[in-house]
Amino acid sequence: MYLPFRKYIDEYSGDTMTDDEFALVKAAFTPKKIRKKQYLLQEGDVCKHLSFIIKGAMRQYTVDEKGNEHIVRFGIENWWMADRESFEFSTPTIYYIDALEDTELLQVSLANLTELKQTFPGMNKLTLALDKRGHIAAQKRITAAISLTAEEKYQNLFKIHPIFFQRFPQAMIASYLGISPETLSRIRKNSILK
């Protein structure tokens, strides 16, 4: 179970860790399983853990006054899930996170992560790289959101994350794109890409 995780860390920290270092990592993380539809986080909670997805899929979303869900992020194998703001600053979150499939996680608390970063520099490099990538990805998504039509948003997502379309219900993808499920259905009917 930990093997792909070890590989993942090596890849993103740009280094090969020793067995001793990996022992530190293992000690800092706790495995957790959650079933499909279960919540990992609910509005008002403080996000206590950063979770690495070993297997499964999750989504992070808000619920507006009308009760509509707006999916902000999906997560699959080798992605991290957390509300960064709530996790870093211990403030109540406005998001929900739940499982779209039965999911296995490795979780680390802020305290353990902070300590791990000090004892194992690779972990520091990893979180740096993640922040950088996250920031760049977020910037791209903003650009898409303000400058593309519904159809272009669809095509863009299809290009960037085709896996989403194999893995998630179309209505959720519509929510992620900020368009209605009916509109996405009609766009797909007229689009070459499917």
Add this chain to the structure above:
Amino acid sequence: MYLPFRKYIDEYSGDTMTDDEFALVKAAFTPKKIRKKQYLLQEGDVCKHLSFIIKGAMRQYTVDEKGNEHIVRFGIENWWMADRESFEFSTPTIYYIDALEDTELLQVSLANLTELKQTFPGMNKLTLALDKRGHIAAQKRITAAISLTAEEKYQNLFKIHPIFFQRFPQAMIASYLGISPETLSRIRKNSILK
């Protein structure tokens, strides 16, 4: 000119730097002035510098096939401007950055920044804090873009960055929000907030 910059670094690194450290910082940065409407970056360029705004205002935007501009970011005093992706990976940018007012900058190259981070840990802390904040801000903007109506987007921006409305032409704010200038004008007419 460097004084507010020194204060800014102390604030975000969470530490007070020594005069020696500040000498290192000063050596790494180069002052630059650019006039209103001049480009700092154009599509296809590699973004060679991270620029700190001492005085003035800038915008970062894309231009689509129809020639329409979409503003992705504004920058004012004490904000940083750069295309992170192009800067970090030396890839050609898809963005333009230009000055909305005569602007004074302090610029640092990737090489100098990397070295500075090593010789002065405070700079490392600063960039970390910036990434974290940037990431969180980007996440919020995505949430707003996919879940709010045009009017709600306006009210949200008015709450978060009221200064934008005093400083930038309304048409540019509309572009930033991803709505047409006419729509923003009509929204403001019917809104209490102004």
Add this chain to the structure above:
DNA sequence: TTTTATGCTTGATAAATATCAAGTGTATTT
């Protein structure tokens, strides 16, 4: 196997927003 839920599609209509075009006031330039 019947029932129930889920995921998706389709049509009709409504609402939101963009586009086009003109006009006004104000600042800037000549």
Add this chain to the structure above:
DNA sequence: AAATACACTTGATATTTATCAAGCATAAAA
């Protein structure tokens, strides 16, 4: 002072997208 550009507004209309409602196929549950 006249001319030009800029920023914004307003109206009319077109387009995009959402909403409402129904239907169909498939999967899951009873």
